[in-house]
Amino acid sequence: MNPIITAFASSPDRGQGLARDMRVRWALEEVGQPYDVRLVSFTEMKQPAHLALHPFGQIPTYEEDGLALFETGAIILHIAEHHAGLLPGDANARARAVTWMFAALNTVEPPIVERETASYMERSEAWHEHRLPMMEERIRTRLGQLSAWLGGADWLDGVFSAGDLMMASVLLRLKASSDMLEEYPNLSAYVARGEARPAYRRAFAAQLEVFNASSPG
Numbered sequence: 001m002n003p004i005i006t007a008f009a010s011s012p013d014r015g016q017g018l019a020r021d022m023r024v025r026w027a028l029e030e031v032g033q034p035y036d037v038r039l040v041s042f043t044e045m046k047q048p049a050h051l052a053l054h055p056f057g058q059i060p061t062y063e064e065d066g067l068a069l070f071e072t073g074a075i076i077l078h079i080a081e082h083h084a085g086l087l088p089g090d091a092n093a094r095a096r097a098v099t100w101m102f103a104a105l106n107t108v109e110p111p112i113v114e115r116e117t118a119s120y121m122e123r124s125e126a127w128h129e130h131r132l133p134m135m136e137e138r139i140r141t142r143l144g145q146l147s148a149w150l151g152g153a154d155w156l157d158g159v160f161s162a163g164d165l166m167m168a169s170v171l172l173r174l175k176a177s178s179d180m181l182e183e184y185p186n187l188s189a190y191v192a193r194g195e196a197r198p199a200y201r202r203a204f205a206a207q208l209e210v211f212n213a214s215s216p217g
């Protein structure tokens with residue numbers, strides 16, 4: 001049986017591929033594992049059946065042979081550990097790829113999401129415009145450091161890995177809501193390399209199809 005993931009029945013990003021099911025779809029496409037999708041509404045996500053899978057009432061979740069997972073980091077690590085293609089064979093290189101997954105989620109994503117959340121939760125507050133430059137500075141610090149690490153390389157540590165999949169996914173969120181990424185041409189090119197991968201394109205098309213089917217006309 002195929003694994004089943006959950007995704008928004010109606011994604012607030014309007015099919016831009018920013019919802020986090022996209023990274024799981026991408027990982028499954030990279031390893032060639034077919035999957036099924038169960039669409040959930042915002043209301044359903046907060047009800048007991050979904051909360052039994054995801055304690056925080058969010059998407060995505062991942063179900064496979066009696067195993068239920070939440071958190072994209074855990075889901076993608078699981079996929080990468082059970083299929084070839086997302087983690088190198090060498091033990092040290094593998095550990096470094098996992099390190100990049102954590103770096104994406106724990107060090108780079110938080111300031112990006114903070115700015116994004118503030119832009120819709122705090123926009124009308126008088127202090128928002130004073131806080132914005134500070135939030136953007138924190139993002140630039142991380143982008144500058146990441147850019148310096150990447151240099152002229154294609155990927156963060158040799159061959160493409162789950163670490164790159166996660167980092168590119170995180171940077172794509174920023175690209176959708178600001179021009180900041182363009183200040184770092186090697187990071188823009190890095191993200192474009194991710195987007196050009198056939199597996200990414202298949203995942204993007206699949207989530208867009210859900211959005212198109214849910215929007216009238």
Ligand SMILES: N[C@@H](CCC(=O)N[C@@H](CS)C(=O)NCC(=O)O)C(=O)O
Nearest residue numbers: 019020057058059060070071072073
């Ligand atoms: N840390 C979680 C974040 C999950 C998350 O924020 N999901 C969003 C969609 S991208 C969500 O379900 N938002 C709706 C909500 O929180 O009510 C992960 O990486 O899986």
